[in-house]
Amino acid sequence: MNPLGFAAAAALGNIVGALAVVRHLRRGLSFIDACLAFGAGFMLAVTVLGVMPQVLDGSPGAALYVLIGYFAVHVAQHVFTPHFHFGEETHWVSPAAGRSALLGLMLHTFFDGVAIASGFLVSGRLGILLFLAVLLHKLPEGVTIASVMVAGGWSRGRAVGAAAVLGGATVLGVLLTEQIAPLARHGLALSAGVTLYVAASNLVPEFQAKRGWLTALAFVGGAAGFFLTELLLQGWLH
Ligand SMILES: [Zn+2]
Ligand SMILES: [Zn+2]
Numbered sequence: 001m002n003p004l005g006f007a008a009a010a011a012l013g014n015i016v017g018a019l020a021v022v023r024h025l026r027r028g029l030s031f032i033d034a035c036l037a038f039g040a041g042f043m044l045a046v047t048v049l050g051v052m053p054q055v056l057d058g059s060p061g062a063a064l065y066v067l068i069g070y071f072a073v074h075v076a077q078h079v080f081t082p083h084f085h086f087g088e089e090t091h092w093v094s095p096a097a098g099r100s101a102l103l104g105l106m107l108h109t110f111f112d113g114v115a116i117a118s119g120f121l122v123s124g125r126l127g128i129l130l131f132l133a134v135l136l137h138k139l140p141e142g143v144t145i146a147s148v149m150v151a152g153g154w155s156r157g158r159a160v161g162a163a164a165v166l167g168g169a170t171v172l173g174v175l176l177t178e179q180i181a182p183l184a185r186h187g188l189a190l191s192a193g194v195t196l197y198v199a200a201s202n203l204v205p206e207f208q209a210k211r212g213w214l215t216a217l218a219f220v221g222g223a224a225g226f227f228l229t230e231l232l233l234q235g236w237l238h
Contacts, residue, residue: 017142113173
C-alpha cells in the first residue's frame with residue numbers, strides 16, 4: 001500500500017468517529033475516549049523518538065520548523081475559532097462555532113497527511129509509525145468535529161460531511177507534500193510540531209483532570225506501544 005492508501009485509511013477514521021456521534025453509539029464513544037490516552041502516548045513517542053532525530057540529523061536548524069508547526073496549530077485553533085476544544089462537545093454552541101472549528105482543524109488534518117507522506121519519504125518504517133500515530137487520533141478527531149457541528153445545530157449529514165472534509169484534507173496533505181518544494185523540504189519538521197501539539201496540547205488536556213493509575217498507565221502504555229510497533233516493523237520490513 002502506498003502513502004495515499006494509508007492516508008485514505010486514516011481519513012476513514014474521521015468518518016467512523018463522526019458516525020459514532022451521530023448514531024449515538026455510547027459504547028463506541030466511551031471506547032474512543034478510553035483510547036485517547038494511549039493514542040497521545042504513542043504520538044508523543046513517535047514524534048520524540050522516531051521523528052525528531054530524523055529532523056535534526058545533519059540540520060539542527062530544522063528545529064525552528066518544529067516550533068513553527070506547533071505554533072501554527074495553536075493559532076489556527078485559537079485565533080480563528082470562537083469556541084474549540086478537543087473531545088466530544090456536550091454543551092450548546094453557536095452554528096458559527098461548527099464552521100470555524102472545521103476551518104481551525106483543517107490545517108492540522110492537512111499536516112496529518114504531510115506527516116504520513118514525509119515519513120514515507122524517509123523510510124517505510126517511519127511512514128507506518130506516523131500513519132498509526134495519525135490513525136489513533138483520527139477517531140477522537142471525528143468525534144470532535146461531528147459533536148461540535150451537532151451542538152451548533154447542524155444536521156447529522158453535515159456533521160459527517162465535515163468529518164469527511166477533514167479526512168479529505170489529510171489525503172490532500174499526502175498529495176501535495178512532494179509537489180510543494182517547502183513542504184518536501186520541511187514537511188517532516190513542520191508535521192513534528194503539529195503532531196507534538198495534537199498529542200500534548202489537544203489530547204492530553206482531554207484526560208488531564210482524570211486521577212488514578214488507569215489513565216496514566218494507558219498514556220505511558222502508548223509510548224511502550226511505540227517500542228513494540230518498532231520492533232514488529234523491524235522484523236517485518238527486513
Ligand atoms: Zn465546548
Ligand atoms: Zn489529526
